[in-house]
Amino acid sequence: MGDRPIWEQIGSSFVQHYYQVFDTDRTQLGAIYTGESCLTWEGQQFQGKAAIVEKLSSLPFTKIAHSITAQDHQPTPDSCILSMVVGQLKADEDPIMGFHQIFLLKNINDAWVCTNDMFRLALHNFG
Amino acid sequence: MAEKPVWEQIGTGFVQHYYQQFDTNRMNLADIYTDSSCLTWEGEGFQGKNAIMGKLSSLPFKTIQHSITAQDHQPTPDSCVLSMVVGQLKADEDQVMGFHQMFLLKNIDNKWICSNDVFRLALHNFGQ
Numbered sequence: 176m177g178d179r180p181i182w183e184q185i186g187s188s189f190v191q192h193y194y195q196v197f198d199t200d201r202t203q204l205g206a207i208y209t210g211e212s213c214l215t216w217e218g219q220q221f222q223g224k225a226a227i228v229e230k231l232s233s234l235p236f237t238k239i240a241h242s243i244t245a246q247d248h249q250p251t252p253d254s255c256i257l258s259m260v261v262g263q264l265k266a267d268e269d270p271i272m273g274f275h276q277i278f279l280l281k282n283i284n285d286a287w288v289c290t291n292d293m294f295r296l297a298l299h300n301f302g
Numbered sequence: 303m304a305e306k307p308v309w310e311q312i313g314t315g316f317v318q319h320y321y322q323q324f325d326t327n328r329m330n331l332a333d334i335y336t337d338s339s340c341l342t343w344e345g346e347g348f349q350g351k352n353a354i355m356g357k358l359s360s361l362p363f364k365t366i367q368h369s370i371t372a373q374d375h376q377p378t379p380d381s382c383v384l385s386m387v388v389g390q391l392k393a394d395e396d397q398v399m400g401f402h403q404m405f406l407l408k409n410i411d412n413k414w415i416c417s418n419d420v421f422r423l424a425l426h427n428f429g430q
Contacts, residue, residue: 249347259422261426297402
């Protein structure tokens, strides 16, 4: 079995870590963001680690479980890693919902941080 | 009405152009890619404009229509624009399906090209 490309190893590891921390104690996600990170959560923008952690901590559920259906990783021209996740989640006793999330990872001082994060539930308005 | 940030204008403009071209004649999309562009289509990787256009032209449908439910755009630290699209599509007489796509746009010689493109249908394997 061939080795997976390095960007795939880094991306997969990050994704695994992110959802593990999110599902157990999302207030601990601060470490992956910096003062310049951007989060767009269901269309709302948050800039910087503090604002991002505050948003994540304030999400109105007690329990959350993410299940990843698929993840894709690519290297970018500027030596970053782009990761896209399609999955499902269950918050408290709500019905299971699909979600989409993307992460842009950058290596700063030997640590991979998340500079860009976008999350959307897979909800469509049926016209 | 306040103006949208420039990255949002660029991202929105690109997304509109992309799906318009895709739905009318997707061979016109060649211009948006370069030899260093990467496409991941349903988990399969394609590197460079030729390979990408080879894949897009070989997709097995005659008619295709995309409908965008939501799009988000952000600037990146390296002055690129990151765009995420959630929507639905209908190919030929198939059922409407959800899809998810993201684009990383980079300005090269005053032109915004797509360096990274990832597409997935929103299909989940229901365990329960």
